[in-house]
Amino acid sequence: MIFYALPVLIVFLLAFKPVDSFGGIGNGWTLKTWEELGNPNYPAIIWRTLWLGVVSTVVCVVVAVPISYCLARMRERTRGIFLMLIIVPFWTNFLIRIYAWKVFLHPDGIFKKILVWIGLIPEETMLLYNQWAVLAVMIYTYLPFAVLPIYA
Numbered sequence: 001m002i003f004y005a006l007p008v009l010i011v012f013l014l015a016f017k018p019v020d021s022f023g024g025i026g027n028g029w030t031l032k033t034w035e036e037l038g039n040p041n042y043p044a045i046i047w048r049t050l051w052l053g054v055v056s057t058v059v060c061v062v063v064a065v066p067i068s069y070c071l072a073r074m075r076e077r078t079r080g081i082f083l084m085l086i087i088v089p090f091w092t093n094f095l096i097r098i099y100a101w102k103v104f105l106h107p108d109g110i111f112k113k114i115l116v117w118i119g120l121i122p123e124e125t126m127l128l129y130n131q132w133a134v135l136a137v138m139i140y141t142y143l144p145f146a147v148l149p150i151y152a
Contacts, residue, residue, distance in 0.1 A: 064146035
């Protein structure tokens with residue numbers, strides 16, 4: 001409880017401290033941070049954040065359950081191969097994996113060119129910098145965190 005409650009208390013207290021010119025913690029106490037919570041942009045941001053979190057969680061669980069079930073029913077050798085396919089991406093840095101998605105979904109990337117060539121999307125479609133790209137990357141990133149515990 002200490003390792004949870006103490007950091008939460010510290011963050012709560014820091015919300016009453018002013019920000020210095022370098023973005024650090026300033027001297028004194030203020031209610032400015034709490035007053036800025038009235039910004040009219042925040043409800044939309046909070047809603048989008050909650051929506052993406054809930055949808056990515058539901059999709060990860062819905063996809064992870066059958067994958068975990070299939071893993072549990074596979075032969076030993078095949079199971080090892082598929083578990084490695086799930087675990088190996090963890091061996092690369094998180095930021096490198098996210099940057100790879102950015103390259104993959106880039107407006108001039110090969111993936112977009114293939115989709116346009118096939119005729120699935122028009123040329124002006126943006127694959128990057130939208131909620132669907134964020135959702136796809138979140139699902140890709142967190143799916144192993146759903147598969148491995150359910151499988152275990």
